[in-house]
Structure formats: C-alpha cells, structure tokens
Amino acid sequence: MFIKQISVFVENKSGRLADVTRNLGDNGIDLIAISISDTTDFGIFRLIVDLPEKAEEVLLKNGFTVSSTDVIAVSVKDEPGSLARALTVLADEMIDIEYMYAVGKNTKGAVVILKVNDIEKAVKVLEEKGIDVLPAEKVYSL
Amino acid sequence: MIWNEEIECINRKELEEIQLKHLKNAVERAYNNVPFYRERFDKIGLRPEHIKTLKDIEKIPFTTKDDLRDNYPYKMFACPLKKIVRLHASSGTTGKPIVAGYTRKDLDIWSECVARIIVAAGGREDDLAQIVFGYGMFTGGFGLHYGLEKVGITVIPSSSGNSERQLMLMQDFGATIVVGTPSYVMYLSEIAEELGIPKKNFKLRLGLFGGEGHTESMGKELEERWGILATSNYGLTEVIGPGVSGECIYQDGMHFCEDHFYPEIIDPETGETKGYGEEGELVITTLTKEGTPMLRYRTKDITVLNPEPCKCGRTSLRMGKVLGRTDDMIIVKGVNVFPSQIESVLLETEHIGPHYQIVVRREGYMDSLEVMVELANRELVDNFRALESLEENIRHKLRTVLQIDAKVRLVEPKTLERFTGKAKRVIDLRKQE
Known part of the structure; x- marks a missing residue:
C-alpha cells in the first residue's frame, strides 16, 4: 500500500538536479512525480519513480545522499473541493501532513502524494471515508 | 609629544642595564613562585643566577600557549590570588581560555604602557576617546580605557555593538579619537553612510586600532572615510594586553615598551635567535609583570624588529606589522x-x-x-x-x-x-x- 519515495540531499549548486535526473534516466528509470524544497544552501529533491529500489541503488552508487520514505498516494476527482475533502478527513483524525505534492502524469483524476505522521492510520481513515488510496503497483505504473 | 621621555628616548646602553636588572628579578620571581618554571629550569640544570647578561635569556626554555592551557586557570600565577586585582582571558584552542592575572602594580604598568602608545599616536589631554572595543574578559576595552584616563583623555566607554547609538554618541559627544578593531570602525563608517550622516558631523581625528591586524590599504581607507590618522598598536593577553607596542604619528613601525617587555625574534622552526631586520616569530619576556610573568613566550606572530632611531625621537625598537602566524589561527571580527x-x-x-x-x-x-x-x-x-x-x-x-x-x-x-x-x-x- 505504501509508496517508496526517494529523497536526495542536494547542495545549492548548479547542475545537481540535472545530475540526479541524468543518472536515473541513463538507467531507464521513469519519473512519476517530483518535488523540491529548499533553503538557501541545500534542498531536498523528492521523487516517485517506477523502480524505487533500483533508483536508490543507482543514486547511492553515484555518490548521492539518498534515503527512502513511505508515503501514500490519494486519487481525487478533478473538481473543486475534492482535495479539501480528503485533507479534512485527515485533519479530523488529528493526522498531520508533513508535506505533499502532485503527480505530474496525466491521470483521469488528480493524484496527490502525502507524507503524514501516522501513515497506517491515515490509510485506514481515508479508506473508511471512501477516499481512493492508490496501491503502490498502480502508482509505479502511472 | 612623548609621554615618558626618560624611558622612551633613553640611550640603548642604559636601557639594557635596566632590562638586565628587571630580567634577573623576573627570572628569580618566576623560578621561586611558579612550579612550572621551576620544573623547566631544573630539568635542564638552569638556575636563576645563570642569567648574567641579556644574551643569557636564550638559555631559558620557551613558554607556549599550550603551557598556559595546561596550567589553566591559576597555575601560572606568581603571587597569591589576594594580590591579584583583575583577571582577563583570551580564547584558547580548546574552548578553555588563557588567563592573565594582574596585581595593582601590573595594572599601573599596563596603563603606563598604553599611555605611551596613545601619546605617541598623537592623543592629548583635551581629546575625547570613544572605545568601541568590547569590554569584558577581552583586554582591548579595559586596557585602552585606563591608559586613556591616565593621559587625561575623556573616555566614552560605549563598547561594541548598537552601531546607530555609537554614531549618535560619537556626534553628540564630539569624540575626537576612536578606539577599536579596524573592521568594526570601518563598518561604523558604512552605517554612517547608509544613514546619510554627513562627514562634517564627526570630529574624529585619530584612530587607535588593535585587536586584529589591518592591511595598509584598509588603514588608508579608514583614514579617508573618517578623516583620521589610523594608527596600529599591538599586544596580547598573555603578556598584558594592548600596550606592548604601538605606532607613533610617523606610522613607521610600532614602538616597543622595552623596559617592561623584552622582545626577541626567533626562527619558528629551530628556535634560534634571529637578528634585527630578520623576519621571524616574536618572543616576549615580561620584565616586570607580577601576576602572570611570561618567560620567552612564543607569540606565534611573525614580524621584524627595527633598531633604527625614529624621527619622533624615541629610541625604542620598532616592531613591523604582523606578517602572519606560525599556526593556523585566524582572527575573525577581532x-x-x-x-x-x-x-x-x-x-x-x-x-x-x-x-x-x-x-x-x-x-x-x-x-x-x-x-x-x-x-x-x-x-x-x-x-x-x-x-x-x-x-x-x-x-x-x-x-x-x-x-x-x-x-x-x-x-x-x-x-x-x-x-x-x-x-x-x-x-x-x-x-x-
């Protein structure tokens, strides 16, 4: 159910993002979603890919500082208020969202990646309320 | 003007007699009161009475910053704490500072040395000096403070920080001398510029800079920005603080207070004594210090000594700018x-x-x-x-x-x-x- 997200520590210097994505591309790894957050001197580059284990291995081998984190993917209808409904479910259950970002692929609805403080509970309550939580295989094949 | 003409313009022969007399006393006192020195001497079979000439100082082992650290806080003191009236400290290599203790007499001598340097740089009784050095354990603030008062100069002890207030006091009180690190005084001028304070609002005419070295170009820049004469002085907590040497108005080397501090230049690799005009590490022996006497203290500062008499009339050795350090110490913000x-x-x-x-x-x-x-x-x-x-x-x-x-x-x-x-x-x- 959980999706393996790859996080890469990148210094703020030109070419680092290109380096990461080139290494993945050269190894036939497909990007499904990306996000970057930064401070003045470093950033965290977060990626969802089709082959997370391989991606982590490739990046480690090439000297990047990488970790993997479990996240969830929620599919919501592409209409006003649908994301809010999903997030309200989490808020009502006092589950905190650490960060989130959207999948960059064309999908029927919209797919949002969420990192929450209690992932098991999050999946449970979302499903109970009829929110579509995507299984990992489905996300990797987007 | 010369603060203490008798000593500052003394003929070298007479000075050497005074130095030798003081050196013998200093060695005797250190040997009898500081176990560290006694052990060092005993280990090589050296006795205070073996010091018969100034040249004999070369028989004495060097004292290093590590020695001071190992003897933290009071083991380098040559007199009981009840005789000590002040403590200062400078940062050491491990977070533990180097401690200096001053007797009443040490403070008097300190003020005397600083007074000489202030007057040599052109400070006068009718001046007002704003001290923008930090006060506290650092010797810069207090060292200059008492020397300025001894000369009769009005002291504005504003300490460092709060730059806008500094500039206000400087204008309102009509400070004529600024005392601080060159970088901070430079910074103040930038703030003054940003605030749009016209240069004519300031009455500064002299800068007494220490705590860190500055290049000639920075000195020139300070002179232009403030319309002052930018003079350098030198000192270190281990031997006393500021007041060891300082530039006169001709700005051609820093006059050494040789009746209290005996300078040598050595080869930092071999420890061999080098001649005048030769670059090497400055080693200082305190000749009169009671609290924490230093015998052949290695300053790690690379410089040269110039024995030529100066245009100003002083006969003291002049120390060049510090050209570098023998270790990797860096000075940041003083x-x-x-x-x-x-x-x-x-x-x-x-x-x-x-x-x-x-x-x-x-x-x-x-x-x-x-x-x-x-x-x-x-x-x-x-x-x-x-x-x-x-x-x-x-x-x-x-x-x-x-x-x-x-x-x-x-x-x-x-x-x-x-x-x-x-x-x-x-x-x-x-x-x-």
Whole structure:
C-alpha cells in the first residue's frame, strides 16, 4: 500500500538536479512525480519513480545522499473541493501532513502524494471515508 | 609629544642595564613562585643566577600557549590570588581560555604602557576617546580605557555593538579619537553612510586600532572615510594586553615598551635567535609583570624588529606589522579562532562527517565565518526539520566555543577536499583584497 519515495540531499549548486535526473534516466528509470524544497544552501529533491529500489541503488552508487520514505498516494476527482475533502478527513483524525505534492502524469483524476505522521492510520481513515488510496503497483505504473 | 621621555628616548646602553636588572628579578620571581618554571629550569640544570647578561635569556626554555592551557586557570600565577586585582582571558584552542592575572602594580604598568602608545599616536589631554572595543574578559576595552584616563583623555566607554547609538554618541559627544578593531570602525563608517550622516558631523581625528591586524590599504581607507590618522598598536593577553607596542604619528613601525617587555625574534622552526631586520616569530619576556610573568613566550606572530632611531625621537625598537602566524589561527571580527576549536565541536556532533572547511570572507568591511560540513547520516535526508536543527545545533555550539556567530552549511558527503599532508582547512578570502 505504501509508496517508496526517494529523497536526495542536494547542495545549492548548479547542475545537481540535472545530475540526479541524468543518472536515473541513463538507467531507464521513469519519473512519476517530483518535488523540491529548499533553503538557501541545500534542498531536498523528492521523487516517485517506477523502480524505487533500483533508483536508490543507482543514486547511492553515484555518490548521492539518498534515503527512502513511505508515503501514500490519494486519487481525487478533478473538481473543486475534492482535495479539501480528503485533507479534512485527515485533519479530523488529528493526522498531520508533513508535506505533499502532485503527480505530474496525466491521470483521469488528480493524484496527490502525502507524507503524514501516522501513515497506517491515515490509510485506514481515508479508506473508511471512501477516499481512493492508490496501491503502490498502480502508482509505479502511472 | 612623548609621554615618558626618560624611558622612551633613553640611550640603548642604559636601557639594557635596566632590562638586565628587571630580567634577573623576573627570572628569580618566576623560578621561586611558579612550579612550572621551576620544573623547566631544573630539568635542564638552569638556575636563576645563570642569567648574567641579556644574551643569557636564550638559555631559558620557551613558554607556549599550550603551557598556559595546561596550567589553566591559576597555575601560572606568581603571587597569591589576594594580590591579584583583575583577571582577563583570551580564547584558547580548546574552548578553555588563557588567563592573565594582574596585581595593582601590573595594572599601573599596563596603563603606563598604553599611555605611551596613545601619546605617541598623537592623543592629548583635551581629546575625547570613544572605545568601541568590547569590554569584558577581552583586554582591548579595559586596557585602552585606563591608559586613556591616565593621559587625561575623556573616555566614552560605549563598547561594541548598537552601531546607530555609537554614531549618535560619537556626534553628540564630539569624540575626537576612536578606539577599536579596524573592521568594526570601518563598518561604523558604512552605517554612517547608509544613514546619510554627513562627514562634517564627526570630529574624529585619530584612530587607535588593535585587536586584529589591518592591511595598509584598509588603514588608508579608514583614514579617508573618517578623516583620521589610523594608527596600529599591538599586544596580547598573555603578556598584558594592548600596550606592548604601538605606532607613533610617523606610522613607521610600532614602538616597543622595552623596559617592561623584552622582545626577541626567533626562527619558528629551530628556535634560534634571529637578528634585527630578520623576519621571524616574536618572543616576549615580561620584565616586570607580577601576576602572570611570561618567560620567552612564543607569540606565534611573525614580524621584524627595527633598531633604527625614529624621527619622533624615541629610541625604542620598532616592531613591523604582523606578517602572519606560525599556526593556523585566524582572527575573525577581532576574535581568535582556531580550526581545532571548530574541529572539536564537529567531532562531537552526530550525523556529520569529520571533514570540514572554513571560509572567511569580508562582506563590506565585516568578517564572516562559514563552516562547511558533510552530512553523513542519510536517514536525515527526507527530514527538513532534522537537517535545519542539525545546522542550528552546530551553529549554537560554535557560538559557545568561539564567541562569534558562524554560518553553518551542510554539504553533500565526499565533496569537501581531502588532504593527505597538512590539511588546508581555512580559505581566507579576505587576503585577496
């Protein structure tokens, strides 16, 4: 159910993002979603890919500082208020969202990646309320 | 004007007699009252009575900063604490400072030496001097303070910080002398410019700069910006503080207070004494200090001594600008910083690697210190808060040890340069000015 997200520590210097994505591309790894957050001197580059284990291995081998984190993917209808409904479910259950970002692929609805403080509970309550939580295989094949 | 003509213009023969008399006393006192010196002497079979000429000083073993650190806090003191009326301290290599103790007489001599330097630089009784050195354990503020008062100059002890208020006091009180580190006084002029304060609002005519060295070009810039004569003086906490030597109005070397401090230049590698005019490490013996006497203290400062009489009439040796250091100490914002201090902080911090790089910059005229460390624990990578608090934690620890703010930057592992020989941890970009 959980999706393996790859996080890469990148210094703020030109070419680092290109380096990461080139290494993945050269190894036939497909990007499904990306996000970057930064401070003045470093950033965290977060990626969802089709082959997370391989991606982590490739990046480690090439000297990047990488970790993997479990996240969830929620599919919501592409209409006003649908994301809010999903997030309200989490808020009502006092589950905190650490960060989130959207999948960059064309999908029927919209797919949002969420990192929450209690992932098991999050999946449970979302499903109970009829929110579509995507299984990992489905996300990797987007 | 000369503060103490009798001593400052003394003929060299007479001076040497005074120095020898003082040296014998100093050695005797150190040997009898400081176990550290007694052990050093006994180990090589040296006795105070073996010091018969000034040249015999070369028989005495050197004293180093490490010795002072090993004897922290009071073991270098040559008199009981009840005779000590003041303590000062400067930063050491491990976070433990170097301590100096002053008797009443030491303070009097300190003021006397500082007074000579102030008057040599052109300070007069009718001046008003604003001290923008930090007061406290640092010797700069108090050292100049009492010397200025001794000359009869009105002291404005504004200390460092709060630049706008400094500038207000400077204008309103009509300060004619500014006393501080060159970088801070330069910074003040930039602030004055930003605030649009016209130069004519200031009455400054003289700058007494110490606590850190400054290049000739920075001296010129200070002179132009403030319309002052920018003079340098030299000293170190270990031997007394400021007042060891200072420039006269001709700005051609710093006149040494030789009746209280005996200077030698040595080859830092071999320890051999070098002649006048030769570059080497300055070694100082305190001739009259009661609290914490120093015998052949290695300053680690590289300079030259000039014996030629000066145009000003003083016959004292003149010390050149400090040309460098024998160790890797750097001076940032007037504070001594040792890479080893930074290293000790980093080594006790989790999640980072042992390699580091220090970058010192001069932004405008203020120094900045940046420490780059490699992130070693990849578990933290996804956690922004952990990464930021790691940086903050290191910054806080550095601040505690160094007394100044450093910028901490996490970098990717294995990206900092590795060294096989002596590591060049410090990149000092200020030298490219």
